[in-house]
Amino acid sequence: MNAVPFRRIGFDIARDVLGKPDILLLDVRDPASFERGHIARAENASPINLGRFLTETPKEKPVLIYCYHGNSSQAYAKAFSESGFGEVYSLDGGYEGWATANARAAAAAPRLSETLKAFLIAQGFPPDDVNAVGKNQMTPLMQAAHLGPAALVAELLAAGARVDAMNSDGSQPLWLACVGDDPEIVALVIKAGADLEHKNVNGSTALMYAASASKAKALMALLEAGADLTYENDGFSALDMAGSRECLDLLRAAQRRLKAAS
Structure with missing residues (x-):
C-alpha cells in the first residue's frame, strides 16, 4: 500500500x-x-x-x-x-x-483584566493565554462557560478564545455552557460562532445533552438559536432523551412550531 x-x-x-x-x-x-x-x-x-x-x-x-x-x-x-x-x-x-x-498575537490582543488573569491562574492556565489547554484538554473558555459569570465569558471571547476547541470528550465550549445552564452564556457562545450541531465522541449534540440533563434554560437558548430537533443518535432524538417534564414540553412546542412552518 x-x-x-x-x-x-x-x-x-x-x-x-x-x-x-x-x-x-x-x-x-x-x-x-x-x-x-x-x-x-x-x-x-x-x-x-x-x-x-x-x-x-x-x-x-x-x-x-x-x-x-x-x-x-x-x-x-x-x-x-x-x-x-x-x-x-x-x-x-x-x-x-x-x-x-504567538507573541505578536498576544501584543495585538486586548489587554486582559486582572479578574480574568486571576481566573486563568486559579484554573491552572497561564495568565496571558486565553487558548491554553489544560487537564482533559479543557480550555479557559470551557471552564468559564461552565462556571461563569457571563462577563468573564464575554471577555474571553473578545480576547480571541476559540469556540471550536474540543476537550478529551470531543465537547466544545457550547456543551460546557449547557452544563452551567446559564442562558446568557449559552447565547454568548452561540453568537461567537459555536457549531450548534457539533457532535462529541459519543455522537451527541449539545441539544441532546441539555435535554437529557434537564438543563431547561440552556435548552431554550439552543432551541431559540435553531438547534436541530430531528437529529438522532442510535435512533434517539433530543425529544426522546428529555429528562424532565419542562424539557419535554419545550421540545414538543418546538416540534409543533417546526411542523407548522413546513
Whole structure:
C-alpha cells in the first residue's frame, strides 16, 4: 500500500489540528530547548525514542511534528507517513516561528483584566493565554462557560478564545455552557460562532445533552438559536432523551412550531 504523503502546514491550520482531541504532538528539538519552552501537550522525540512512537501509536491517530524552523520535522513526518500513518503534519516555521507569531498575537490582543488573569491562574492556565489547554484538554473558555459569570465569558471571547476547541470528550465550549445552564452564556457562545450541531465522541449534540440533563434554560437558548430537533443518535432524538417534564414540553412546542412552518 502506498504511503499517504505528510502535509506541510502553517500556523493557522496547525491551530485547527491542535484542536483534535487525540492529536500526537511531537517536538523534535534537543531536550534543553524543549525544557525552555514548547507547545502545550508536546512530547520530546528524537532518533533514540522515535521507534517507540512509531510502533506504539495507533496508525489512525493524527500526528503533528515541529522542530526549530520546519526543516528537520519533515524527515520525521516522512518516517510516520512511510510507517502507515494516514494523517501526518509538519509545521512550517517550527517552534521559533510559532513563538514569534504567538507573541505578536498576544501584543495585538486586548489587554486582559486582572479578574480574568486571576481566573486563568486559579484554573491552572497561564495568565496571558486565553487558548491554553489544560487537564482533559479543557480550555479557559470551557471552564468559564461552565462556571461563569457571563462577563468573564464575554471577555474571553473578545480576547480571541476559540469556540471550536474540543476537550478529551470531543465537547466544545457550547456543551460546557449547557452544563452551567446559564442562558446568557449559552447565547454568548452561540453568537461567537459555536457549531450548534457539533457532535462529541459519543455522537451527541449539545441539544441532546441539555435535554437529557434537564438543563431547561440552556435548552431554550439552543432551541431559540435553531438547534436541530430531528437529529438522532442510535435512533434517539433530543425529544426522546428529555429528562424532565419542562424539557419535554419545550421540545414538543418546538416540534409543533417546526411542523407548522413546513
